[in-house]
Amino acid sequence: MMLEPSIDALQEKIRSKYVLVTLSSRRARQLREKNNLQVDHPKSSKFVGMALEEVQSGKLFVDEDN
Template sequence: MLQPSIDSLQTKINSKYTLVTVSAQRARQLREHPEKFNHPEGAQSVNFVGMALEEIEAEQLHYTLNEDDVHETI
């Protein structure tokens, strides 16, 4: 079973698309510069995506929406 669960992660970030994007960007940061980052207390995952998801669950990772970059498509 995936830990943390998708249901608990969606209480932190309500969009699955945003959740995937944020966790992928964070996993890339962890992969490229692992020496710069600390793992959350009690981290269980050994892969970078899992670590990113655990950081979201522990509320150590947040995102902000830049509305200037949002464009509507007609």
């Protein structure tokens, strides 16, 4: 079974696995509380999966300049 989005594809957007996990877990909590999803028709039904789909689509990112 292949999980989407793949870790390789996500790491093209955010290089650090630690940052990726932290960002997606924080966003998952926001989604659970506010339900303000930024992607249309997510494949995942779980909040973490939805957050990772936002990363993949470029809607959720880290400003590495700061």
